[in-house]
Amino acid sequence: MTRRTRLLVFAVGGLGLLVVLVIAMAGIPGFGGGLHPYRDRAVAAGLAQRTPNVVASVNFDLRGLDTFGEELILLASVLGAATLLRTTRTERRREPPAPRSLPSTVLAGYLMLPVTLVLGLDVVVHGHLTPGGGFQGGVVLATGLHLLYVAGSYPALRRLRPLDWYEYGEAAGSGLFALTGLAGVVAGTGLLSNLLPHGSFGSLLSTGTVPLLNVAVGIGVGAGVVVLLAAFLEAEVATR
């Protein structure tokens, strides 16, 4: 198909899609209105579990199974990407060249590293109380670690990054999530049910299994993103 005909086909299809979408959207309750039946039920259910952050309650308590599925999607895609990016035979593994970064960049990288790691941990452990949680904190932790690369020290990053351990870490995160879920089955309350005591509203150790699952996801996501970025970095370094 030539580019002209392809554009023509798209113009027809795209316009049709736009028209159908606009017709469908005219049927949605208007933006900013007060009709939110799911909101009313989720907020009541989240508060019954004494979880201040209702979004965390939906993700890790009310619909924990969906989040477990998401965790597995992440695991599968990290596995797939790492497999696809393996260094092929034609590409020789090379040592990366000596880093060349501005001294101010190096300083900023090293200064930001501890700050980012503390911030990431804070976001993970307070996920049930304040905005944040395992996903956000895990990504912050993993990208924070790569400030070492920005600072130009790929060898330092490699030393801090024994990849095997991160691969185990990702498996451990998913495993902890699954075990927490199965504990509910053993206790007879059902898969991924919130069986721990809920504690007092707003305290760090409260809301039952929500912080536990947040930590599990934090470990899994953090380690998974490190493995993922490592695969991309290796592919980039290997192709010269």
Added chain:
Amino acid sequence: MTILVCAVLVLVAVTGTVVVTTRDPKAQAVTLSVYGLVLALLFFALQAPDVALSQIAVGSALVPLMVLLAVRTVGKGVGKGRDAK
């Protein structure tokens, strides 16, 4: 408040279009990062701090980084692939 939401919505549409029309993938990593931040701004304005945090971490840092690394990987040594089938 509503004016702020409307302004950010328009900004999202504009930056999204800019990302698509940026044909050089290396420059696109930068515009994508900006788009990620604008989306995060919208999510804050829509009272969704959880989603905004996630968007900042994923959309304006992680994904552009992967895009940049991928561009650098495919930009080098064109045509030396075709290893054993």
Added chain:
Amino acid sequence: MTSWLAYLVAAWLLVVGLYGVVTSHHLVHTVVCVSIAQSSTYVLLLGIGYQNGATAPIFGATTPPGTAVVDPVVQALSLTDIVVSATVTALLLALAIQVHRRHGTVDPDELHSLRG
């Protein structure tokens, strides 16, 4: 009109993203356009859950239970959406790199046949 702006922006992002995919000359550009198209779902979801004057669905000292909040369910969905989008992007980028290794090009128009 303004009450439907959020939905229109979502529809626009989807169509613009698809336009980018159709006209792309570089597989990495294609992947980025897919992620733009996917970002339309966040705007649509959060737009549906928004309520004028309501606060974030996080209760505490300043937001006692009973305060009007926006819909947490769509926020949880968007959260999942963003993470899944990132993983899909990672996988597609890895595929683009693999295509480059096998065929020596990343222009979709130059890829005529599938080779195993």
